[in-house]
Amino acid sequence: MIRRIVGEGRPVGEVAAGFGVSERTARKWLSRWRSDGEAGLQNRSSRPHASRSATSAFWPGLAAKLRREYRLTGEEIASRLGLARSTVAGWLTRMGLGRLSALDPKEPVRRYQRERPGELLHLDIKRLARFEGVGHRITGNRRGASQGLGYDFLHVAIDDATRLAYVEVLPDERRWSTTGFLVRALRWFKERGVSVQRG
Numbered sequence: 001m002i003r004r005i006v007g008e009g010r011p012v013g014e015v016a017a018g019f020g021v022s023e024r025t026a027r028k029w030l031s032r033w034r035s036d037g038e039a040g041l042q043n044r045s046s047r048p049h050a051s052r053s054a055t056s057a058f059w060p061g062l063a064a065k066l067r068r069e070y071r072l073t074g075e076e077i078a079s080r081l082g083l084a085r086s087t088v089a090g091w092l093t094r095m096g097l098g099r100l101s102a103l104d105p106k107e108p109v110r111r112y113q114r115e116r117p118g119e120l121l122h123l124d125i126k127r128l129a130r131f132e133g134v135g136h137r138i139t140g141n142r143r144g145a146s147q148g149l150g151y152d153f154l155h156v157a158i159d160d161a162t163r164l165a166y167v168e169v170l171p172d173e174r175r176w177s178t179t180g181f182l183v184r185a186l187r188w189f190k191e192r193g194v195s196v197q198r199g
Helices: 002-007 012-019 023-041 058-070 074-081 085-094 175-191
Strands: 121-129 151-159 165-170
Touching (some): 002 012, 002 023, 012 023, 058 085, 074 085, 121 175, 151 175, 165 175
């Protein structure tokens, strides 16, 4: 290409079109040849000489220190350091400091568990829908939807100390069903050595 432009004196645009490149690209190569000779025509890395975003570990460390010691927001840190908000936000997120709440000590989980069996009994009722056959979530077919078949009620009693559980499926959660369940549960626990204390 250079030989045709310089040696033959042909127009840059014509030579560029013949090589399938833009006139701008042809002029760039011509400029390199004029400044560096044959060495200027060698392939060069497209990697930038310096990256604005590449920073040393100093800046992220300083941002973390400002966050921990002064509880500054990402925007305040970016402003003080003269950096982009997004850069500071990225550092803080990667260090697990993206939210100010991350600086607060975690409150210990307060678990209560009774020491003696029968001291505390957890009671719960869970409503379970009745259905027959395979539903639309499996078949993908919503046509011919079945009519509601009602509900069953899962009654659960769990002893807090032993985690021993008694479960029954009953047709309702009315007073008499629930009372009957509790009587049967207390009897069942007593048969297993868990005497429920009434308080």
